Amino acid sequence: MDASTARFYEDNAQDIATRYESVGSPVAKYFPLAFVPGARLLDIGAGSGRDLAHLLKSGYEAYGVEPTDGLRAAAKVAHPELENRLASAALPELGMPFDGKFDGILCSAVLMHVPDHQLFDAALAIRALLNPHGRLLLSLPLTRGDNLVEQRDTSGRLFQGYTAEEIQLLFERLGFQCIGRWDSDDALARAGTSWYTLLLELRTTGSMLERFSATVPSPDASAKDPVEGAEKMTQRNDKNPTVTGT
Numbered sequence: 001m002d003a004s005t006a007r008f009y010e011d012n013a014q015d016i017a018t019r020y021e022s023v024g025s026p027v028a029k030y031f032p033l034a035f036v037p038g039a040r041l042l043d044i045g046a047g048s049g050r051d052l053a054h055l056l057k058s059g060y061e062a063y064g065v066e067p068t069d070g071l072r073a074a075a076k077v078a079h080p081e082l083e084n085r086l087a088s089a090a091l092p093e094l095g096m097p098f099d100g101k102f103d104g105i106l107c108s109a110v111l112m113h114v115p116d117h118q119l120f121d122a123a124l125a126i127r128a129l130l131n132p133h134g135r136l137l138l139s140l141p142l143t144r145g146d147n148l149v150e151q152r153d154t155s156g157r158l159f160q161g162y163t164a165e166e167i168q169l170l171f172e173r174l175g176f177q178c179i180g181r182w183d184s185d186d187a188l189a190r191a192g193t194s195w196y197t198l199l200l201e202l203r204t205t206g207s208m209l210e211r212f213s214a215t216v217p218s219p220d221a222s223a224k225d226p227v228e229g230a231e232k233m234t235q236r237n238d239k240n241p242t243v244t245g246t
Helices: 003-011 013-021 028-034 050-057 069-078 116-128 164-173 208-213 228-233
Strands: 040-044 061-065 102-108 130-143 176-185 194-202
Touching: 003 013, 003 069, 013 069, 028 050, 028 130, 028 176, 028 194, 040 050, 050 061, 050 069, 050 102, 116 130, 116 164, 130 164, 164 176, 164 194
Parallel strands: 040 061, 040 102, 102 130
Antiparallel strands: 130 194, 176 194
């Protein structure tokens, strides 16, 4: 996250936390599809702690990282159970929070704040935290209702317009396979704003050279995947009217 974006979140932390806490988690409906019960998870960009608290309540061994001091403080006030489960870290330099080795990672509404020259390093940092066959559930804006100037909103926040296809290709090059996609409305009902959510699984391990030279199967090739049923219901256009989100 660049300096201008970080400054906005720090200066407005309490208002942002209050707004996030006013609506339910827009990605919680995907947790049972993405993560096995009791999995060890990391929420990158935990914000107000809403999603992290939901993960804990659902029985996961969940931890989070959030770079904004004010948001971390607000999260612990709203969700005291997050004490000792939140650390300060930001992409692309995450390090190994809580000793790494996670079964799954949630990265919701985060990567759009990562400059394009840091996106590859951010993806590598995420990969380094996952166990083999670990899952990544990420969401990014599909459309936005405001007019950006040089990829920034009127508050100076960076909003890179990464498409689902670009993000999927990037992670496939790093050994992931896309096994689900959902498109959904905005939880805060902002006009013209919608989101896409991708579920990816780390399939390739080994050296960097092996990861880049490996042929990654297409999302349709994994007929025996445990979420195959979910894949068929969560194609790009999300034709199932019961699978909606915010």
